[in-house]
Amino acid sequence: MLRETFKICFAHVKRHDVALTTIRLMAGHSKWTNIKHLKAEKDGCKAVLFAKISRQIRLAIQEGNSVDPALNSTLRSVIDKAVKQNVPFVTIQNVLNSFQNNKLQFTKHRLGIQYKKKVFVICIINTNNFPGFKMDATAMIRKSGGIFVDVRHIFEDFGWIKAHYAELFLFANRQTFEEKVFEDAVEFGAEDVQIVDYRSGTVNFICDPSYLIAISKRLQSSGYCVEKSEHIFYAHDLVKLTSDQHDSYKVFLKKLQILPGVENIYDNVKQ
Structure with a gap:
């Protein structure tokens, strides 16, 4: 049986892409303080984006068995996306060159998280060391009020x-x-x-x-x-959070987004 119409399915999707993290101006005592905060935010987002693109390029090379974009359409698509996101070509070329000398294999993984009873999250990870990633993430997730759970029945x-x-x-x-x-x-x-x-x-x-x-x-x-x-x-049922709950969740979400290896995050939170 065909899926329900694509528009309905996709309307339910709530994805938090690391590369699309919103940069907000932080309060300070002077214009220079604000500028420093903003620059730090931008630099942090740029570093996360470059790391993500690097992982995607490595995975595309593995899947397409070639470092030549002309022969590897998946790699070509990732490079086109990187260029549109203003990733310097020298950065892209460095990743291509480093892959030729580094045979570490990246694989995709999925983690289910329950955050403070109402929120369920799927976190997509691309890494060459999933046990290490999970060990590093566990302390932050538990301290924030989250636990690892099976969320397949939610999504x-x-x-x-x-x-x-x-x-x-x-x-x-x-x-x-x-x-x-x-x-x-x-x-x-x-x-x-x-x-x-x-x-x-x-x-x-x-x-x-x-x-x-x-x-x-x-x-x-x-x-x-x-x-x-x-x-x-996409979640079957969406939950609505109070203003305080939403603010708390946004803090947790940002901590998830900057974990090395995180690609995409999906949840059941209503916009």
Whole structure:
């Protein structure tokens, strides 16, 4: 059975991307104090972003078995994303060079956390030392009021691939393009598909998460440019926090986001 409409599923997703951490001006006694605080915040966010991009590049190289973006479409997508986020090319090149001399394998892991009874969190980690990560994270999580739990009954998941067809001019009209997209979705094993923007040929494919990489590769070999693919988690029921609870949770969330190896965070908190 096909998923519920993509819009409904995705509307429930609450993802806290480390790279999108909001920078807020901290109070101080002078303009210079504020500037120093703001610069420290920006530098901290930049360091977290660069570390995250480095891990994603390493993982893309492992998955694609190549350090050449021309031969590794997953790596090419990560590099394009890094450039759009103003990561210096020299930083990207240094990561590529270091991977050739460093054979440590990065793997993705998932941690379930319950925070102060009402909030449930899924934390996606990309690391070469998961036991070490968990040991370092445990003290902070417990001190903040959280515990590790199985949250699978709280969340549902699906694979999401955002792509656009590179040669849209081959299709006479929207109808012929739609027919092509739906035929490809069926052939490649996607469970649902949505045309986001016909003018740019942008399409969302929904699939079983275990088929994300395989379907992405088939799309790329069939004329699509994959912009993003992600294993999405969304909560069945959202909880509303009081102002004080929300402020407390934001502090905990920020501590999670800066842990080395954290990629994405999903929760059941209502916006």
